[in-house]
Amino acid sequence: MNHWLMKSEPDVYSIDDLERDGSTSWEGIRNYKARNNMRAMKKGDRVLFYHSNASPPGIVGIAEVVKEAYPDHFAFDPKHHYFDEKSDPEKPRWDMVDIAFVEKLPRMVSLPEVKLTPELGAMELVTTARLSVQAVKKSEWDRIVAMAAEPDAGE
DNA sequence: GCCAACGTTGGC
DNA sequence: GCCAACGTTGGC
Secondary structure, X not given: OOEEEEEEOOOOOOHHHHHHHOXXXXXXXXOHHHHHHHHOOOOOOEEEEEEOOOOOOEEEEEEEEEEEEEEOHHHHOOOOOOOOOOOEOOEOOOEEEEEEEEEEEEEEEEHHHHHOOHHHOOOHHHHOOXXXXXXXXXXXXXXXXXXXXXXXXXX
């Protein structure tokens, strides 16, 4: 099983929205690296749910891949926000996956806290700007989950 | 194929 | 709201 991290702006779609909905499709990814990561996802893979553009931003929950990559049909609809004329229904350029709610973490592991943790310094969350779907190492995953089970060291 | 212009992400 | 980072587009 592989591990991932997906960013979402809580004003647009939060972990609470996912909990309410149970599962959702992850459309609108328009970055090749992020798309390729989604294409590598397997059913059952686990996903850290990250709130971006929040104060503070951070990891708030866990989701699970329930449907592997399939064409992002929103790219075909000229009236849709996610329309991309370069994505041909015969040869789709963009894919999406479906994820399901697993749990909320006992507390948020904030980005500042991640940055202060040496073992997490190599995460793309820290090293790579503007990548909304990224791979997470098992050791990083375990560390983050363990941190969420304990009080914030910074408080 | 280079690179300037432009658009978006996302931290702060 | 600002702006750095950086991916994409398009002129040449």
